[in-house]
Amino acid sequence: MDGLSERQYAARVGLSRGAIQKAKDAGRLVLHADGSIDAEASDKRRAETTDPSKSRAAPKAPAAPKAKLKPVPEAAVSAVSDTLREQGMPAPAPSGGMTYLQAKTANETMKAQERRIRLQKLKGELVDKARAETLIFRLAREERDAWVTWPARVAALMASELAAALGEGITVEAAVMQKVLEAHVRAQLDSLADIRSGLG
Incomplete structure (x- = not known):
């Protein structure tokens, strides 16, 4: 086989196999003696014989939805800053934002504090x-x-x-x-x- 099969050519140009068969029957494809499709020559002939107004544009890849990032409330940022300061760690400036590592550290610290309080309540060391x-x-x-x-x-x-x-x-x-x-x-x-x- 010298050229491409209908299926291979359809995959190459982004069309269905049925559309390639129609183009073949209409004489818009160049074939080798064995019936396979000459890809380069067929591309050229299709470009010359296809009405641009009737051609479908190549399917566009769906645009990835943009992730909407919610702004972090100031109260949450100040709570993280307070937690970091209580633990003797450097806290971010109020308007400077914070790093992921600072937020993660504060989150883990708060989890540990919550667990300690829960344990103290279970032991009867804390009362409401x-x-x-x-x-x-x-x-x-x-x-x-x-x-x-x-x-x-x-x-x-x-x-x-x-x-x-x-x-x-x-x-x-x-x-x-x-x-x-x-x-x-x-x-x-x-x-x-x-x-x-x-x-x-």
């Missing part, structure tokens, strides 16, 4: 902040309520002990003692109310 604040508030309220009712419980006993200690003829009224104690207890509770827990 809201739960701790609720518990502290409840305990403080119970303590305050106990102190508010304390003067009424002990005023009569303290009045009699004080009268006995001061000697005969001196009496201390329980109601007066209760009022004095309540005033001092409330003043103390008011001063303690200004103390805030260190959980904030």
Whole structure:
């Protein structure tokens, strides 16, 4: 075989085998004596005899879709910078962007921190902040309520002990003692109310 088969020539010029057979039947291809296609001569004849307005352009390769890169939010960049600084590593400038290695390092550091926190929670070393604040508030309220009712419980006993200690003829009224104690207890509770827990 001196030339190309229909299938080989079709692959070479980017047409279907049926289109090559039509061109062969129409006499637009140059054939060798054995019936194979003379590629060079056939290309030349096809170019001369084909109407350019009716020819199909060579199929274009589909354009690869352009990957749309989403801009990284400033909050994410600053979080990465903070994480790198906490670990004693150089952080990128706020407007200078960051390298892939810096972002990867910060990501791995944050993963390690999350795992450490999860492990500490499982071991019972960490408690939920809201739960701790609720518990502290409840305990403080119970303590305050106990102190508010304390003067009424002990005023009569303290009045009699004080009268006995001061000697005969001196009496201390329980109601007066209760009022004095309540005033001092409330003043103390008011001063303690200004103390805030260190959980904030």
